[in-house]
Amino acid sequence: MSRASRNTVSGRIYRRTRPRGFADWSPKPDTLRLVEQVGAVLDEYREHLPMTARQVFYRLVGAFQYPKDEKAYDRLQENLNRARRARLIPMDAIRDDLAASAGHSFGYTSPAEFWDSVRSSAHSYARPLTEGQQRAVEVWIEAQGMLLMVAEVTQPYGVVVYCSGGFESVCAKYDAAARIASRQVPTTVLSIGDYDPSGLSILDAAAEDVAAFVAEMGGTPPTVKRLAVTEEQITSYGLETAPAKAH
Structure with missing residues (x-):
């Protein structure tokens, strides 16, 4: 622990504080x-x-x-x-998914930098991989921390991953429904999440709610398929189960 801090934003003085910045450590x-x-x-x-x-x-x-x-x-x-x-x-x-920001700084330091960005954009031009497909596919993943890892797998196929952990929110489910209803082809949703009563009930409620919204919008309700974790996968791979949470 460090000595009392005198130059704090609030003006408060603390007798003991956690380490600040980089700090030596001698762990057991x-x-x-x-x-x-x-x-x-x-x-x-x-x-x-x-x-x-x-x-x-x-x-x-x-x-x-x-x-x-x-x-x-x-x-x-x-x-x-x-x-x-x-x-x-x-x-x-290590990353912390709780950290967030909004807004951005935009501009170019010179005309040359602008034209470099234009040339770079031209080199990356491509038609959507989903163009001409009979079905649209998207992935719902419960754990936000796995979002980037799963996206690395799906990106080459043009499939977008959405975090369904926030689907207890009506706004989130409505947004998903609007996205699905706007498509010209039916949507298949592949779901990835924990195999526990809470996770499964959230998925079931979200799937029903999104489907109801889509139907009201005149679209085709999605087909939702459980990709992982399934009961068969738990048995096949000997996956450990979490202990019940204390109340």
């Missing part, structure tokens, strides 16, 4: 072992970096028998923060 042997295991996970998934703390957590559970409970996850998050401040783990290897 068991914590250092955990940091080394995290390094192994990051190396294994180096083509998919950055990863979220939750993704690292699940891989630690599968590869190193790390405890699968919320206390262990909270402990991992704290150690990840300290390890990154101590430069034991690259800062840009």
